[in-house]
Amino acid sequence: MKEVTCLCGWSTRGTDDEVVAALTAHAWEDHGIRKTREEILANAIPVEG
């Protein structure tokens, strides 16, 4: 399990694929920016499931 928190406070946790999908959508829909999978996972922290 991974967790990532956006500077705007939005947060998500899940598998690598779930986190990437959720943050990709958030970054584009709420901030109009695109993030790569590598960028997203580089900022994700492992958490207990």
Added chain:
Amino acid sequence: MEHPERAPLVEIVPALSNVAWAPDIVVQSIEPLFVYLGPDGPRHLRPIHAPSLRLGMRPDQQPGTVVVQAAARYGLTPLLVHSTSWRFDAGRVVLTYVAAVAPPGPEPNENLADEPVERAALARGDAFAPPPTIDVAQVLEHAFRHLAWLVKDDAEVRAALPDWVTFLSAYEPEPFRAFGAPPG
């Protein structure tokens, strides 16, 4: 009948917890509350898409350092960071840090909403249970009451927040407020 001097020295009882101590068990949510003192009173710099910021913490990190680093990410200058409360929320322990920061510049970070801090009634539980709900306004109220006590009791806090002393005097220290006026 057992002689007192032959009584077992150690009584074996069931384990108090079923979770072993481990270096990888950490508080997973640090909640920094960025506040500054504006001309008209305290202001909360809230993340625009959440009531408060929740940060994960790796086992090799200190929570205060996490808060200071987070403040830097928003271009804020911390004056003091201090843990003021914790609560259990959605299966996680949330450790709250109030982060008193210098007033932001003319172009504050776009991810933060600048809002006044209003007074709030404290969330109260009973003798064995926490309040059923706690919102961020109540956490901030508790934090300011905590600082109001510290600014009188702790020289380091007073030195870090010289401009806050007058404002914080409006927040009667929590240990005395709860008991009300003395009898008689």
